Amino acid sequence: MGYVQGMPQAPRTSRTSSAPDAPESAAGTRAAAQRLKMRRELSAAAMELFATKGYEATTVDEIAAAGGVARRTFFRHFRSKEEAIFPDHDDTLVRAEAVLTAAPAHEHPLDTVCRGIKEVMRMYAAAPAVSVARYKLTREVPTLREAEIASVARYERLFTRYLLGHFDEQDHHPGNDDPLLAEVAASAVVTAHNHVLRRWLRAGGQGDVETQLDHAFAIVRRTFGSGIGAGRNTPEATAGHRPGTPVSPAASASVSGEVLVTVARTDAPLEDIMQTIERALAKG
CATH class of the missing domain: 1.10.357.10 (Tetracycline Repressor, domain 2)
Structure with a gap:
């Protein structure tokens, strides 16, 4: 089963960045930061209430009040009170x-x-x-x-x-x-x-x-x-390869006397090569 080099990428649009887009991007970044800040504040309020009152005794209304927001605002950020401690x-x-x-x-x-x-x-x-x-x-x-x-x-x-x-x-x-x-x-x-x-x-x-x-x-x-x-x-590994037969390993090594010979594909991970060498030395 072949290793695919890279995941499919979503197609890029042809539109390039322009000056009018920059404020929108900055606004989006600020909005995301504010959203995360609010989620963390609500989470801190929930954790404090859970620790002092107990989980079962704490209500969403109490968490919202402790966070200084309305109940509907709480539900814009979390679906439930248990979700609130994972902001x-x-x-x-x-x-x-x-x-x-x-x-x-x-x-x-x-x-x-x-x-x-x-x-x-x-x-x-x-x-x-x-x-x-x-x-x-x-x-x-x-x-x-x-x-x-x-x-x-x-x-x-x-x-x-x-x-x-x-x-x-x-x-x-x-x-x-x-x-x-x-x-x-x-x-x-x-x-x-x-x-x-x-x-x-x-x-x-x-x-x-x-x-x-x-x-x-x-x-x-x-x-x-x-x-x-x-x-x-890879093209190097599959040259002349027949379907249904094993592909050559990423690396191989053999010991003859005091000489160690290692053969590895250029795309083989270094860790794989080192492990192959270690195994060959252990057998030798």
Whole structure:
């Protein structure tokens, strides 16, 4: 199953930027910033009320009043009171998707997904105290926990679609497990992120969480990265290739005495090459 270099891009319009468009763009940016500011203020009000009065005893009217807005304004920003403690998820999902859309063609799709989910971690790390307080609330209130799980599922669907979009699902032949690996890898990336996030939250938001996340992602890459796209159908790899037969691996290495010989395609990820060398040295 072939690795597709790059995702399809939406067609660009022929209209170029002009002076009249700039104020509209600036106005849109200001509106988005104001919207996020209001969502965060309502969220802070909701969290304080949940912590003092309890989740069940708190009403939407009380949250709106504490945030200094009318009930209808609250519902312009959130569909329910449990949704109010997750003010940044929608915007973070947009940023994560933007990372995937703008990914360079040469980047391994699993690396792109790892970069995309870092946007989620940065959302939590930007306000450690708020994130820790929210974590404690979600542990105590099942309804909030369910809302959090639903939010996480949105990220997982986004990353799964992205990974699967890089492989031709119609090209099923023996030995090609790319579709399975793509779906499992997307789940693994989300699971690695959630594991590191929970550990960081339980530690009170202390420590370099991004370094911890990089370590977790390295494990995911070692486990799945060399499998996904190992049989990429690049022109170099598929020259003379017959359908139904395996494509040459991204890299191979052999040891003869004190000499190590490695052969790799130019598009092979460096990590795959290093793992191939390590395996050859271990056998030798």
